[in-house]
Amino acid sequence: xxxxxxxxxxxxxxxxxxxxxxxxxxxxxxxxxxxxxxxxxxxxxxxxxxxxxxxxxxxxxxxxxxxxxxxxxxxxxxxxxxxxxxxxxxxxxxx
Numbered sequence: 001x002x003x004x005x006x007x008x009x010x011x012x013x014x015x016x017x018x019x020x021x022x023x024x025x026x027x028x029x030x031x032x033x034x035x036x037x038x039x040x041x042x043x044x045x046x047x048x049x050x051x052x053x054x055x056x057x058x059x060x061x062x063x064x065x066x067x068x069x070x071x072x073x074x075x076x077x078x079x080x081x082x083x084x085x086x087x088x089x090x091x092x093x094x095x
């Protein structure tokens with residue numbers, strides 16, 4: 001998470017790193033995180049469902065979704081969280 005004056009403004013992710021720095025598109029010694037971070041365009045509230053989170057992730061082709069509680073970032077929901085949830089759900093379901 002990238003913070004500016006007490007407000008979260010973006011995320012610096014592995015994907016940001018891989019697509020720009022490791023491809024040689026920028027110099028990691030001089031580039032600022034704010035230049036290549038992912039903006040916080042999408043968030044979800046703690047009272048929304050996993051289905052809603054999944055839909056936001058799929059629609060926007062993102063891997064991480066910041067979770068807000070009372071207007072502040074409380075955590076991060078990821079594709080890995082979705083995978084874990086559905087694997088556990090599958091284990092509990094008798095096919």
